[in-house]
Amino acid sequence: MMNSSATADGGTAAGQATAGPTGGGTTPGAAPPGEAVGEAVGEPAGEETAAGPAPRRGRRSGNSGAREQILAVARRRFLAEGYHAVTLRSVAAEAGVDLALVSYYFGSKKGLFGAALALTGNPAVLLAGALEGELETFPERALRLLIGVWDAPDSAGPLRAMIGGSALDPAVAQLVGEVVQREMVDLVAARLGGADARRRACLFGTQLAGLIMARYVLRLQPLATLPVDEIVRSYLPLLRQALWGRPGGPGGPGTPGGRRAGVARA
Numbered sequence: 001m002m003n004s005s006a007t008a009d010g011g012t013a014a015g016q017a018t019a020g021p022t023g024g025g026t027t028p029g030a031a032p033p034g035e036a037v038g039e040a041v042g043e044p045a046g047e048e049t050a051a052g053p054a055p056r057r058g059r060r061s062g063n064s065g066a067r068e069q070i071l072a073v074a075r076r077r078f079l080a081e082g083y084h085a086v087t088l089r090s091v092a093a094e095a096g097v098d099l100a101l102v103s104y105y106f107g108s109k110k111g112l113f114g115a116a117l118a119l120t121g122n123p124a125v126l127l128a129g130a131l132e133g134e135l136e137t138f139p140e141r142a143l144r145l146l147i148g149v150w151d152a153p154d155s156a157g158p159l160r161a162m163i164g165g166s167a168l169d170p171a172v173a174q175l176v177g178e179v180v181q182r183e184m185v186d187l188v189a190a191r192l193g194g195a196d197a198r199r200r201a202c203l204f205g206t207q208l209a210g211l212i213m214a215r216y217v218l219r220l221q222p223l224a225t226l227p228v229d230e231i232v233r234s235y236l237p238l239l240r241q242a243l244w245g246r247p248g249g250p251g252g253p254g255t256p257g258g259r260r261a262g263v264a265r266a
Contacts, residue, residue: 070091079175
C-alpha cells in the first residue's frame with residue numbers, strides 16, 4: 001500500500017537528470033551534479049608556474065564515494081530522528097555534497113529511505129506509481145505490485161529484515177510506521193478524497209499488511225503457496241470494501257461517489 005525544483009522534504013532538483021524514483025543509477029555519460037571533472041572556471045588546464053604545475057581546484061573528479069557517504073548519513077539520521085524530521089537538504093549538508101547530487105542519485109526522500117534501508121523494491125515508491133492510473137482498478141494494481149516485490153528473492157530479503165527489525169527495535173518500528181503513514185496511507189487518502197479518506201486508506205493498508213504477515217512472515221498455509229491470481233480474486237473484494245464500503249468498487253451506496261449519484265437521481 002511513485003518536479004521542477006529541489007525542496008527540503010524530498011523533491012528533485014531543477015534541470016538535472018534523475019535516477020528515477022528508486023535512485024537506481026545514473027545517466028550514462030553524465031557526471032553527477034557538483035561532481036564534474038575538470039579545473040576551476042577561467043583557469044586553463046595544464047597551466048604551469050615557476051614552482052611547477054598549477055594545482056587543480058574545485059571538487060575531485062568522479063563521485064569520490066559520495067553516494068555511499070549520503071547513504072551512511074541518511075541511514076543514521078532516519079533511525080535517530082525519524083522519517084519526517086530528515087530532509088534531503090540536511091542529509092546533503094552533513095554528507096558535504098550538493099543537494100542536487102542527493103536528488104540525482106535517489107530522486108526523492110522515499111527513494112533515499114528505500115536505498116538507506118537497502119530496499120531493492122520500495123513499497124512506497126511502487127504504491128505511488130500504482131496510484132497514477134484509474135482509481136477503480138487501483139486495488140488490483142497495488143495488490144499485484146506488492147505481491148510481486150515480496151515474491152522476488154532480491155527484494156524480499158531486505159523487506160523481511162526490515163519487518164524483523166521493526167519487531168526487535170522500537171526505533172525501527174517507529175520509523176517504518178511513520179513511513180507507512182506518510183508515504184502510503186496519507187498518499188492513498190489524498191487520492192481518495194472525502195472526509196473519511198484517511199480511515200478508508202488505513203483500512204486498505206491494514207488488509208495488505210495482514211496479507212504480507214500471513215503469507216511471507218508467518219507462512220500460513222494454504223495462503224503461503226496460493227497462486228497470485230487466486231490471492232487477487234480473494235482479496236480484491238476486501239480491498240474494495242475497505243476503500244469504498246462495498247466489494248464492487250467506487251460509485252456505490254455508502255461511498256462519496258455513490259452519495260453524489262443518489263442525490264443527482266433524486
